[in-house]
Every structure is written in structure tokens, then in C-alpha cells.
Amino acid sequence: MKISRPLLVLLFTLATPAFSADLKGNWKLQKAEMTYTVTHPLHVVHGTSSSARGEGRGNQDGTGNFLVAVPVRSFDSGDANRDLHMQEVTKAGLYPLIILRAKLAKIPDSKEPKELIADLDIEFAGEKVHYPGIPLKVLDWKEGSVSLNGSVSLSLKAFKITPPSLLAMPVHDLVPVKWEIEWNRSSSK
Amino acid sequence: MVKNIAVVVCLLLAFSGRPLWADEKPDTSGSAATGSRTPALSVEDLGFSKDDIQSDPQYQKDLQTRSDMLQIHQTLGLITAVPMTAEYVLGLTTAGQVGNGSTNTDLHAALGITTAALYTTTALFAILAPKPKGLKPSGNTGTHVDLAWIHAPLMIVVPLLGDMVNDQIQNHQPVGNLGTIHGILATALLVSYLTSATVMTF
Numbered sequence: 315m316k317i318s319r320p321l322l323v324l325l326f327t328l329a330t331p332a333f334s335a336d337l338k339g340n341w342k343l344q345k346a347e348m349t350y351t352v353t354h355p356l357h358v359v360h361g362t363s364s365s366a367r368g369e370g371r372g373n374q375d376g377t378g379n380f381l382v383a384v385p386v387r388s389f390d391s392g393d394a395n396r397d398l399h400m401q402e403v404t405k406a407g408l409y410p411l412i413i414l415r416a417k418l419a420k421i422p423d424s425k426e427p428k429e430l431i432a433d434l435d436i437e438f439a440g441e442k443v444h445y446p447g448i449p450l451k452v453l454d455w456k457e458g459s460v461s462l463n464g465s466v467s468l469s470l471k472a473f474k475i476t477p478p479s480l481l482a483m484p485v486h487d488l489v490p491v492k493w494e495i496e497w498n499r500s501s502s503k
Numbered sequence: 504m505v506k507n508i509a510v511v512v513c514l515l516l517a518f519s520g521r522p523l524w525a526d527e528k529p530d531t532s533g534s535a536a537t538g539s540r541t542p543a544l545s546v547e548d549l550g551f552s553k554d555d556i557q558s559d560p561q562y563q564k565d566l567q568t569r570s571d572m573l574q575i576h577q578t579l580g581l582i583t584a585v586p587m588t589a590e591y592v593l594g595l596t597t598a599g600q601v602g603n604g605s606t607n608t609d610l611h612a613a614l615g616i617t618t619a620a621l622y623t624t625t626a627l628f629a630i631l632a633p634k635p636k637g638l639k640p641s642g643n644t645g646t647h648v649d650l651a652w653i654h655a656p657l658m659i660v661v662p663l664l665g666d667m668v669n670d671q672i673q674n675h676q677p678v679g680n681l682g683t684i685h686g687i688l689a690t691a692l693l694v695s696y697l698t699s700a701t702v703m704t705f
Binding site for chain 1: 560565567640643703704
């Protein structure tokens with residue numbers, strides 16, 4: 315069976331897809347912006363950090379394990395004194411990192427998924443809380459790069475955090491945390 | 504030739520038709536993660552500095568002390584606003600009475616001393632609270648501190664002027680513009696202090 319080489323190359327090129335929408339391999343967090351929102355009866359406060367770092371591994375079964383950590387001290391709400399108070403109530407001196415471990419469900423039968431589902435374990439202020447089935451919206455999925463956003467509402471009570479108060483009025487228990495992150499495929503480890 | 508091409512096309516189509524995200528046999532090369540054989544993801548591998556990930560109980564202790572002291576600063580500050588406002592109103596009344604020939608300024612003076620003592624105590628709780636190195640006030644706290652640079656000097660000047668005015672009243676000497684200046688600066692003191700109290704944060 316003799317086939318001309320150019321024809322073989324052409325056929326092989328046509329048969330190879332542009333990219334594969336799978337998680338397999340190693341991933342590194344390229345960019346991240348995380349923002350918490352604290353609501354007090356007198357005002358609403360947003361604190362942002364761009365200091366998160368993370369790594370991830372896509373497993374052969376199509377699932378993925380990802381780890382993201384962000385220093386509590388890196389959050390900036392625009393008021394240094396408030397940030398220090400937040401660090402105090404969240405025990406940043408003893409537990410300096412917020413650690414998020416995500417187990418991503420297998421990507422459904424789709425070339426470019428619109429959404430990923432993750433089970434999150436969040437370690438914060440010395441406590442660990444499980445958040446199952448958190449949707450992560452896929453903003454962009456290119457070969458070797460994925461941008462996602464998502465949010466989860468943390469309960470201060472669940473993390474045994476005494477809510478900060480002003481004029482004897484504490485902040486609301488639920489603190490939504492939003493993130494926008496970009497992962498790149500990594501060749502390391 | 505055509506037959507050969509058809510065979511190759513069929514093979515390639517069969518290969519490419521298989522979903523790329525479908526389960527595969529375990530990778531034996533070891534290059535991709537397989538979960539059980541690769542080490543678990545670790546925070547230590549993320550490249551944070553030691554300071555970022557190490558627990559610092561002293562820092563936490565300082566934060567707690569600072570928070571406690573600022574809580575007292577906040578409470579005392581609000582308490583101080585009451586005698587300060589009352590002192591201002593009493594000053595207006597006393598000025599009217601002095602204008603009518605009275606020399607009794609005792610209550611105004613006594614309340615002034617009480618206000619100054621409370622103010623000083625309030626300020627000390629903020630001044631002596633532990634501060635992390637390189638802390639720069641920002642946001643509402645920055646405004647709160649900026650206003651302190653206005654009302655703190657006034658808190659020294661206004662009572663001193665009041666004492667000078669009181670001396671002249673007790674000695675039956677004309678007060679002149681001193682009383683007016685005392686009143687204007689007292690107004691600036693009260694306004695800057697109350698404004699400062701409204702820009703507190705939690």
C-alpha cells in the first residue's frame with residue numbers, strides 16, 4: 315500500500331483538531347483577581363487581591379485537582395485600618411493564607427465548555443469548609459490557556475470569624491468572594 | 504491508489520471521531536498527572552515567600568491589641584463628642600452672660616477641662632496602638648488622621664485662649680478680639696472633630 319507523502323500529511327493535518335478542551339496535564343495560575351464584598355448597614359466594602367498563586371493537574375479520568383492560595387494580608391479594601399481589622403478577625407497572623415482546593419468535574423462532551431463544576435474546599439482562618447458544585451464560568455478557552463470567573467459566598471459563622479462591627483452594628487454574615495482567573499498549561503512537574 | 508486513500512481516510516476519521524476528552528488508558532509515560540502516582544499539590548510549591556506562609560503569633564497579638572485599643576478609641580471618641588458639643592453651647596451662653604457683665608465662667612472652664620482630659624485619653628489609645636511597619640493611613644482612616652492634624656492643635660490652642668480670656672474677665676479687663684478668636688477656633692475644633700467622628704471604619 316503506497317500513499318504519496320504530501321497526501322498523507324494533508325490527511326493527518328485535517329484529522330487533527332485545533333485544540334482539545336480537556337484538563338489533562340499541568341496548569342499554572344497566570345493571573346488572578348479575587349474580590350470580597352462585606353456589607354455593613356452603613357456601607358458596602360470591597361477588598362481585592364491580585365496575589366493569588368496556584369497550580370493544577372488534570373487527571374487521566376478527565377477530572378482536575380487545582381490548588382490556589384492567596385495571602386490574607388494582600389487584600390486591599392482602600393482603607394489600611396480596615397484591612398488590619400479584617401486581618402485581625404480572620405486571624406491572618408496565625409493563618410496567613412486562604413487556601414482553596416478545587417476538584418473539577420469531568421468536562422462534558424463539548425469542545426469549548428461554557429461552564430465547569432468544582433467541589434471546593436476552602437481553608438480560611440484556621441477552618442475548612444466544603445462548597446460542593448460551584449459553577450465556574452468559562453470566559454475564554456484557548457489552546458493552553460483558560461480564563462474563568464466564579465463566586466462563592468463565605469459564611470463568617472462557618473469559619474468561626476467574629477464579624478467586624480461599627481457603632482455596635484456587625485457586618486452581614488455572608489461575604490461573597492468573586493474571582494477572575496487565568497490558567498496556563500505548564501510543562502513543569 | 505483510490506482504495507488505499509479510502510483506507511487511510513477511514514482510519515483517520517475513526518481516530519479523529521473519538522472524543523478527545525473521553526477516558527484514556529492510564530499514561531505510562533509519567534508526564535501527565537495521574538492522581539495517585541504524582542505528589543499532591545502543595546502550598547509550599549507555589550513560590551510564596553516564607554513571610555507569606557509562616558504563622559506569626561506576635562503579629563496576631565499586635566493586631567488584637569491594636570483592634571482592642573482602637574475600639575476603646577472609637578467609644579471614648581463618641582463619648583467625648585457629647586461634652587465637647589455641650590461645652591460649645593455653654594461657651595456661647597457664657598459669652599452672652601459675660602457681655603452682660605457676669606464674671607462667672609466656672610462651669611465653662613470645668614467642662615472644658617473635662618473635655619480636654621477625655622480628648623487626650625481618646626487620642627492616646629490611637630497613638631499608642633501597635634502599628635505594623637510601613638503602615639500608611641488610607642481611605643477613611645487617612646481622612647480621619649488628616650482631620651486629627653486640625654483638631655489636635657486646636658484642642659491645645661482653644662483652651663489656652665479660653666484661659667487667657669478668663670484671666671481678663673476675672674481681672675475686669677476688656678477681652679477685646681480674644682473672645683471672638685476663641686469662639687471661631689472653638690467652632691473649627693468642633694466641626695473638624697465631629698467630621699472626624701463620621702469617617703470611622705470598622
